Amino acid sequence: MGRPMVLKSLNMVVSGVGGQGLITLASLLAGSAVESGTKALVAETHGLSQRGGSVEVHVRLGDVIAPLVPKGGADLILGLELIETSRTAYYLKENGCILTSDMLLRPGIPNVKMPKREELINFLKKVTDKVYVVPASEMAEKVGGSIFINSVMLGALAATGLLNGLVDINILEKNVRGLRMGEKNLEAFKLGFDYCSRGRCSCR
Amino acid sequence: MSRILGKEGSEVLLLGNEAIARGAIEAGIGFASAYPGTPSTEIVETLAGVAKKLGIYVEWSANEKVALEAAYAASLSGVRALAAMKHVGLNVAADAFMSIAYTGVRSGLLIISAEDPSMWSSQNEQDNRYYGLLAKVPVFEPYTPQEAKDMALYAFDFSEKFEHPVLMTPTTRVSHTRGPVRLGRLRNPTRKGFFKRDIERFTLIPAHARVRRKILVEKWERITDAVSDVPFNRIEGDGKTLIVASGISYAYVREVLNLMKLNDVRLLKLGTPVPLPRGLALKALDGVERVLVVEELEPVVEMQLKALANEEGFSVKVHGKDYVGYEGEMTLERAYSAISEFLGLGRGTPWKPSKASLEEVPELPPRPPAMCPGCPHRATFYVLRRAVNSLRLKPVYSGDIGCYALGVMPPFQQQDIILEMGGSVGTANGFGQVLEGQIPIAIIGDSTFFHAGLPALVNAVYNRSPMLVLVMDNRVTAMTGEQPDPGTGLNAVGEPAPAIKIEEVAKGIGVEKVVVFDPYDTKEAFKALREALEYIIKERKPAVAVAKRACALLIDRMARRRGIRTPKYQVKLDACTACGVCYNAFTCPAISVRDDGKAYILEDLCTGCGVCAQICPFNAIVKVEEGDKEWEDLWF
């Protein structure tokens, strides 16, 4: 068995819709990183973005100083909703990885023209070869509702191997269990993890 | 135990604002006040959460001016105090701020103005470091949560040493960045004090103020000398090129220099942009051939450095905004291309989004922030439009700052002006006097009403300006995270407090027509609004309408936490004609559209308010399940 490759730093943009628990996800990940002895920075925007608008959270782990990920500099886009994943795709560096939930949410404005799911996924595939669409809606539903999508996606992320050497997965799991409705969140985390395990969402 | 009270020496992940709160606790503060405002809110929110445990006093003040004045009084009485606000809040508190510099303070007074470059949640991106120059108050500008904590602690000692207030200006990317923070020692707070009279110092009549002015100028000299020794200012590396970076710009510049592997650059890192540390700046300028200042917003450091270089006879040209630009926040790309161009290496950066991600993006619908499912404001806007139309009025909607500002979006577009807090009633005063054939409708929230709307309403009564003042009273300061306000009935630490009724206030200052309605009852709302509007047309005087219904987000969260069931609604598909009123004209985010144009309700998002059932022209939306009895009791 070869030594797993370890990144010196990991730049990711987490995108989704206000209310999907992006900040919970990002701060749980970063808190687990710090507990694992890794430096972590999470840049959030509060206020207006909470009201069901587009939200993007920048997470930087490892050898980093500034809080924001440059456009074209992200190793990973972790998307909680397909339109928002697509909207933030330009953050991805060449050959970066996109891990997105299959959730599609209609914006609350009049006369919306909704893009088709396939259209969005095809676009993402043009951006990079490494696109993994996790059936997170169904998994979250199984656990108890769409509020668990963030934990599903965190589990999926944990299985990609990107966190190796930066975040101890046991610490991450412990902190997921520490959330409100911890057991359910852990169940969601494991569904996401299993889906992406054994190299099925290989971001290397 | 709360992370914020963690053990000395431990390292925890803290939001920048939490770190500032921790720094203040380590400094032993006994008093904290604020009016909420993004990105500053969590500073005092965090302190409120531990106030009882620590035995310190924490309040949400009615506005920033009161917050600052109250904190100032605590400081004069020997209690270390903090007042926090967003950057535009300092405009409201500016009158007090300017004068406090004249009298100085006793125990440490830290004023925090959270800046918002890029205007993530603000109406402007003014640079409040200028306020430091204007008032002669030193400005501390942190670059990480860790430094923010350390600075807060340090600032109290600094303030006390010079008997002078200190202004700290974290930006959104410090206030709202989480990062590791190594905690220091907790100090026991001093909560009670004694005011020792010093009339010549604290009463700024002209004769006293002239003396204080002299003292201020002299003190500013001493502070300018002292900031060279502040540990948040330092020189790193050496070379013939000098780059100066203030506040968070240092983080970006440091990372860019590391990336470029430039070893022959001298970097002056500033944590106190105002006043520019003269001694240290002179050392930094010595022997360099070119200088670039990297800072966000205005050229505050650049100007001071240019003046200093000129005064001291340096011939080196100081660059800054010519490479860095003015607008928006700092980013790695911006710092990289400015430095690269300045060094003659071209404007490129090493980061490249893929071509497809820029050029082949499918058409994506915008997703602006929207009023939440069940938001009482949406119901009020919907009914207001119909009441106005039913009287064939031509309204001018003077809007204001709060969640109801989202009424500027389609389909409502019922905000013609949004200026600053309280501006709705203020501008309606002028409209009321000059408009013919149009009627001013000021739309203001409860928190904003208490903050700065009240004097404008007094003005309307006094000067008889015809207008409708519609107070969207959702019982809390919702936009910034549902903090209690003077109308809520709770204080900052969650204890019961007097609930000031807006309708009583209006009557008390002489408004003759005051109506109160529940926006969830659209018939009653329509009637009340019509009645108020008819009064204004007939009497040409101001009227007040209070739409009273608590923030649905808050109530829904309480219901979910406590496992209380909300009423359930459904669309009867056989009755639905796909007219779109509920999703296109009312636009509740909990209502979605099927492929055939008929509506359906997203059960996860629905709060059970039932307004859609009232506005559906075909009675196709029906209640299918009652909520628990306790649900009704949650509303206050």
Ligand SMILES: Cc1ncc(C[n+]2csc(CCOP(=O)(O)OP(=O)(O)O)c2C)c(N)n1
């Ligand atoms: C001078 C100033 N202080 C604070 C803010 C931040 N702020 C924006 S909206 C708002 C609160 C509005 O509360 P309310 O009027 O009750 O309306 P709601 O959001 O509850 O609808 C605050 C505090 C600001 N924009 N300007």
